[in-house]
Amino acid sequence: MRSTCGTERSGGDDLTTRARIRDAAVARFAREGFHRTTMRAVAADAGVSPGLLIHHFGSKDGLRRQCDEYVLAWFVQRARAEASTDGLREVIASFVADPAATRVPMDYMARAVTEGTPTGAGFIDTMITETEQYVHAGVADGTLRPVDDARATAVVMAMGSLAMLLLPDQIARTLGEPAFGPTVLRRLTGPLLQLYTEGLYTDETVRRITEDSLAALDGAGSHGTEAGPEGSTR
Amino acid sequence: MRSTCGTERSGGDDLTTRARIRDAAVARFAREGFHRTTMRAVAADAGVSPGLLIHHFGSKDGLRRQCDEYVLAWFVQRARAEASTDGLREVIASFVADPAATRVPMDYMARAVTEGTPTGAGFIDTMITETEQYVHAGVADGTLRPVDDARATAVVMAMGSLAMLLLPDQIARTLGEPAFGPTVLRRLTGPLLQLYTEGLYTDETVRRITEDSLAALDGAGSHGTEAGPEGSTR
DNA sequence: TAGCGTACTGAACATGCGTTCAACATGCGG
């Protein structure tokens, strides 16, 4: 083990070999997913031999664990920065300056989520729990309307951000933009603000109809479909 | 080639061998993704030898193409069914009766989307384009409020459904439910209806602040960050 | 300078993969 464990930033060219390998692995995992990236490809990207990856990380899974930890730390640091006004401004500025750079940890986390790793699951959990706290606080101070089910509301709110994390390229493509950058974010901001401040339906019709239908389903299904059709064939 | 090409349903036990292989492959691809499922595993599931898969589908990629086509047809048929009231009722009923059955094509399409296959991209495109048409129609007949950017609004609306397609298990877990079923859908419906009929913010503050900040960014960044920081390092 | 531990190499190994192929079964038209 070395004393410079895990705290090197990946900016300059004078990185530890270990850090260079880790950066190469993060990039590959982000771009191609864990299963498709080969140790040899990572080694080649880092300019070392395949054996060295084993020497430093024990196995491919060990390498993944280190990458998970590193990317998670990136997100934590970023979230902390976003808390302050100046930090947020800086985060936005860096994204505007070079959207592609932000994409690497983003895509990595997207892979972690879709591949169902513990890191991805934990990321979603904290994301939704923090959104839930925001909902509670907002309702308490009158910023947000009262909600029935704060947790479910948080899930609905978070799903939008999650989709942006998971499908940036698809979103950019359907908007006819060349890549996911400030322009795309700009176009999504308007509709999102409209939705959250005044909704989209002009009246209560859809809400009433849907809730009536659900109530009717409850009435009709009360003879056998009531509690726990979940996981019947699982 | 055979005359019974592609139109067998996968309900009974008297399936063509070809269809049995296809069904086994769809299930495996849905559960584990394309890259992780092996031809041997599919062959074992279908009760045949590995060589037969090649005989029928030419290659693993050929098998995937057939599966894509089959699942896409399932979605088209389902969308058609949802158009009529009775059909919709039936779709809902079948989902309530056995949510797990619906999950196979859903998970398959989720894989297709996250793995970036043409099928997945096409699915998203049609989904968003149809949402956009719904927005146009709704604005025209007064059901929906007027929107600035119908396409972007459609993207925002579709992202919620997309997240439900991609992360059903994660959503169920964060809601403390054992599986993604009617109960989860029920809990999400309330917040979604609230959001779409009245919004969540109690006033215009957030909208005004955000739009002012964006305008300020435009003013400050007009000396070099205006057109096309997209894909600068790509 | 000798000794030693650590970083590092690259050939080799074992395994699992997609695919090939020779062989067999079966049914059908002549």
Place this chain on the structure above:
DNA sequence: CCGCATGTTGAACGCATGTTCAGTACGCTA
């Protein structure tokens, strides 16, 4: 009965992968 096309098998092939290991280079301590 023959001949042939088709469905099916299972052993084998070639290749790519993760991992091992013997060996080299190098810097440090004594």
